[in-house]
Amino acid sequence: MxxxxxxxxxxxxxxxxxxxxxxxxxxxxxxxxxxxxxxxxxxxxxxxxxxxxxxxxxxxxxxxxxxxxxxxxxxxxxxxxxxxxxxxxxxxxxxxxxxxxxxxxxxxxxxxxxxxxxxxxxxxxxxxxxxxxxxxxxxxxLPEAVSRVLKLLDSEGKEVVELGCGTYTVHLEAPDLDVTCATEEVTLNLVGGGKSVELTLVETAPASGIFEAPVGVECRCAGCALETTVAGLPVSLGAKVGFVAEGVQLVLPVARLEPELELPAQVDVGQEFTVEIKGVEEPDELRICVDGNPVHGPTVSLVEAGPHAISAFVRRGSNWGTAAATVMALDRTEIVPMGFDPTEAPAETVLQLALRNATDDPDPVVYVGKIGKGCPEKIGVSKSHTFTVDPTALGAGPGDVIWIYYEDPDFPADHTYLLVYLR
Incomplete structure (x- = not known):
């Protein structure tokens, strides 16, 4: 009408x-x-x-x-x-x-x-x-469509470009979505880790055209696992997280430190070594794990021979990073006769021997002498960890006993000897 x-x-x-x-x-x-x-x-x-x-x-x-x-x-x-x-x-x-x-x-x-x-x-x-x-x-x-702006703000109201651990504010500037004098709401989809969750952005005032909601990034290091979530969604460090609302999209990475482990490739069982962190200056927190078990670091030792997984969790400020490496633990070094019985070795034959489990020593040497006479001689060990002993060069003959000794220069507790009885 x-x-x-x-x-x-x-x-x-x-x-x-x-x-x-x-x-x-x-x-x-x-x-x-x-x-x-x-x-x-x-x-x-x-x-x-x-x-x-x-x-x-x-x-x-x-x-x-x-x-x-x-x-x-x-x-x-x-x-x-x-x-x-x-x-x-x-x-x-x-x-x-x-x-x-x-x-x-x-x-x-x-x-x-x-x-x-x-x-x-x-x-x-x-x-x-x-x-x-x-x-x-x-x-x-309804209001004219305008260019909308989607940001993520920290606790000081500053725009961020990555997600560290903490609480942020999703900030959408969309004056055209402010239609009535009621406080209005907008749905935001947060996508991460192959999943999504909905958040509700609420207008900050009846006529502001600005919609906000808090979003938390939680980083929890429990035992030897680092769990990171964004608004409850599990994500990995460095992963991309998407924020989508009313045709506007924002993609930010989860902040990730890039630490590196500096470790020896091989150590002896029981030998202490230091886990050194490179790439992160003055970390606020450092956690070290061996084979998935927390240890007091940064100095650690291995109690069993074989490969061991060393991992580190490093935090600086609100950001975390992880690094991992493998260290081989060696059994105690042994001097092994090759082709003869040390209880009755031929006195006039050059003896062949091997140094086992000494690969952590770049330049191994052994000391050889005749019991009861003379000074010991130093004999170099080959790259294949074999060496020879000539009893006659030591002035030894039938009935004499030759001793052979090795000590790891970096770990004196790793030492061994062998007695050879000549006939």
């Missing part, structure tokens, strides 16, 4: 205006529009009637039965321009420099009318009391 009345007004006023017509615009020199976005600024322009005494413009909100009167238009060429006019909701602040303020919500219908005679018309109480002159209508619609 209201729409029919409005169109009747338009037709009638067109006849009365003798070619003059009124139109809504979003800019003084812009095109005529029939839709006005809520929260926008607009103008009303009278065209086709250069000589007129019209000074008063009446704008009526049909849905709210509320009107406003504007006077003092600006003449631009052969047009009269009223504005700028703010189209606001009850919760919107009034902008500076406005010629008038019209209160309306999305869905309302505005009617603008002017009396070409210049008469001051009373505020109408209904559609039939509009001034006898040109008029125009415009529907108030």
């Amino acid at each position: 209201k729409r029919a009345i409005v169109w009747c007004l338009v037709l009638a006023s067109g006849v009365l205006a003798l070619g003059a017509h009124l139109e809504f615009r979003l800019a003084p020199g812009g095109e005529a529009v029939s839709f006005l976005p809520v929260k926008s600024v607009f103008y009303v322009v009278l065209k086709g009637h250069a000589e007129t005494a019209a000074r008063q413009l009446l704008i009526w909100n049909l849905h709210k039965n509320w009107s406003s009167t504007l006077v003092g238009p600006q003449r631009v060429g052969d047009e009269l321009v009223w504005g700028p006019i703010q189209l606001k909701r009850d919760c919107d602040p009034v902008r500076e420099g406005m010629a008038a303020v019209i209160v309306a919500d999305a869905g309302d219908m505005l009617v603008a009318a002017v009396d070409l005679t210049g008469a001051v018309a009373p505020t109408p109480k209904g559609a039939g009391e509009m001034p006898p002159g040109p008029s125009a209508t415009a529907r108030v619609v």
Whole structure:
């Protein structure tokens, strides 16, 4: 019914205006529009009637039965321009420099009318009391789509480019999603680790157009495992996490330190060595594990022969990093006869021997002597960890006993000897 009345007004006023017509615009020199976005600024322009005494413009909100009167238009060429006019909701602040303020919500219908005679018309109480002159209508619609901005802020309100451990604020700037004067909500999808979870962003104030929600990044080092979650989703260090809301996407990596382990490749069983961390200066926390078991570091030792997994968990500030390496633990060194019985070795034969489990010694040597006589001799061991002993060179013969001794220069506890009885 209201729409029919409005169109009747338009037709009638067109006849009365003798070619003059009124139109809504979003800019003084812009095109005529029939839709006005809520929260926008607009103008009303009278065209086709250069000589007129019209000074008063009446704008009526049909849905709210509320009107406003504007006077003092600006003449631009052969047009009269009223504005700028703010189209606001009850919760919107009034902008500076406005010629008038019209209160309306999305869905309302505005009617603008002017009396070409210049008469001051009373505020109408209904559609039939509009001034006898040109008029125009415009529907108030949802806000215009604008470029939206999605950020992640730290506790100081600064934008971040990676996710360390802590609590952040998801910050969406989307004025076009602020439609009503109620505090509105937006759904955000957080994607990480092949899974997703929904978060609710809440408008910070009824007219702010800014939507926020806290999101926590938890890093928990328990035993020999580092568990990292973002809003409850398990993720790995360095993984990409996506934030998606209303067509805007933000992808950030989970922060990851890059420590490196500096370790010996081989050690003796029981030999202490230091786990050194490279690549991270002055870490705030260091945890070391051997074969999946926490140990007090950074000095450790291995109690069983064989390969052992060494892992380290390093924290600096709110960021973590991990590193892993393998260390081979060797059994006690042995001197092994090759092709002879040390209890009755031939006195006139050069003896072949091997040094077993001494690969951690880059330049091994053995000491050889005859029991009860002379000083020992130092004999180098080959790269294949074999060596020879000539009893005659030691002045030994049948009935004598030769001793052979080895000691690891880096781990004196790893030493061994062999007695060879000559016949």
